Amino acid sequence: MNERLHSVLAQRGVSPESLAEACEVDPKTVGRWLGGRVPHARHRFNVAQHLRVEENFLWPAPQRRPQRPGGVGSDLVGTYQNRASVPRETWLSLLHEAETAIDVLVFSGTFFAQSNPHVAKMLSARADDGVRVRLCFGDPTGQAVAVRGREEGIGDTLAAKIRASLTYYRPLLPHPSCEVRLHDTTLYTSLFRYDDTLLVNPHVYGQPASANPLLHLKRAGSEGWFDTYADSFDTVWASSRPWTPDQEERAAHGQD
Structure with missing residues (x-):
């Protein structure tokens, strides 16, 4: 509970709804x-200006956490035994609350849409609010997907899962703040970034990603685990190609 923010609102006679309108955010x-x-910083500034109070009074600078022993980075705030154990509400709240960036790097990511059939609408809404959305899936015609399918013992099924998953995201293609790309790289981890929060899902040989552990990272400073994984996303993204469903469907079915 932010008691100071509660107190200042009461003193100024400002309702939460009025503050939301002034800061152009949802109540x-x-x-x-x-x-x-x-x-985020821009909202802290707007709130302080609107309420005529010092920003540091409402949100005092937190004390730096000491580096954890044993080489574990301070970016790590939690772990899950496997990706399937992450509550659906966690995925939804992270998506809802993102304000600057949503990045996803997967092979198929079928759970991402199947657990939330309205994911495309939600991503589009976040993009309308200024969030940059980048989704990167495995290239179903690529070598990396073929290898991973063999390793998991499911053969061509992985490529079929990717094609099925991509159909959910076709409505995002016209949006200028949304991009969908395909990669053909060895994927050591699936990555799900929401601003300064990153869920890292390492891949274990022969096992589906849902059965593997998940690390919950929160960016605590430069050169930490968060930046290492974020940089790896950018590297894969730079080498990926835009998803062009109409052209690829024509190529798959031939010319009439």
Whole structure:
């Protein structure tokens, strides 16, 4: 609970709804701020200006956490036994609350859409609010997907899963803030980035990604685990190609 923000709102006679309107955010976002979530820098500035109070009073600078022993980075805030154990509500809240960037790197990522049939609408809505959305799937015609399919013992099924998964994201293609690409790289981890939060799903030989552990990272500074994985996403993204479904469907079925 941010008692200081509650107190200043009461003193100024400003309702949460009025603050949301002034900062051009959803009232639910202000509710999360009141509940203790720290806004992004531009929102902290706008709130402080609107309420005529020092930003540091509302959100004092946190004390630096000491480096964890044993070489474990301070970016690590939690782990899950496997990806399947991450609550659906966690995925939804991270997507809802992203304000600058959503990056996804997977082979098929079927669970991402199947657990949330409205994922394309949600991503489009976040893009409308200024969030950059980058989705990178395995190239179903590529060598990396063929190898991974053999390793998991499912053969061509992985390529079919990718094609099925991609159909959910066709509505995003016209949006200028959304990009969907295909990669043909050896994928050591699936990555799901929401602003400064990153869910890292390492791949174990012969096992589906859902059965493998997941690391929950929060960017704590430069040159940490978060930046290492974020840089790896950018490297794969740079070598990937845009998904052009119409051209690829014509190539698959031949000319009439």
